[in-house]
Amino acid sequence: MNEYNGEIKKMMIILSKASLENVYAAFILANGARMEGIEAEIFFTFFGLEAIHKKKLEKLHVATVGNPAMHIPTMIGGLPGMEAMATKMMKKEMEKLDIPPVHEFLDIMKQSGVKFWACKLAMEMFHYKEEDLYEGVGGVLTVGEFYKKGSVLGTHMLFV
């Protein structure tokens, strides 16, 4: 890694999941990059699209099933209300740490210069229209177009 002595110039983050822990991971990485003077772009694909879907982004949940770190038995994690409870607890902890809710976080990132892109194929698959999306989304791209945006030295790609 010789380009810029390995210094990161741009982070291209691909968000493919809609569980709150994944969405926040992508957001914090993107925002953290901007705070360090690093460019950041997020490509929302598959379930990750829910994080920019106006009607869904406020209703994202923590996954309580299939997540061993939750320390909740799978059977119990699947009971009605468990996800809502875990989500409520997590949101409370995040507020204490000054981590903003999803919509506000999108606003902060947009104002910070993070670029948002929606995956064309996933948009078609879920029958989403551009007007369903958060207004800060720059457009709907194919994978190839997204790669092109990352074709500069010092770019790193990350799949969440």
Place this chain on the structure above:
Amino acid sequence: MEKIIAGKTIHVNEEGYLTALSEWDKSIASEIAKEEGVGELGDRHWQVIEYLQGQFKQEIPLSIRKIGKSGVVGIEEFYALFPQGPLKKASKIAGIPKPASCI
């Protein structure tokens, strides 16, 4: 360690952040701003610097979110005033410690 900035000997850490705000003055801030590539400081810069120092004195940790809600400067303008890592650069110029926040 010691460093001479604007003709004055001041104390900074290994990353160049002042270790005592009491040693800070505007000429030092202007010099650091040039070193950091921020350029000449205008009224808006000084207002932000004053706000950051105020928060530091009250021991309130800084974050981009708080800056946005400060009523002093919006996030977009903050990035424009102090390009390439605004919170870090502005803190360095303001003579306060490097912010430890990820958000």
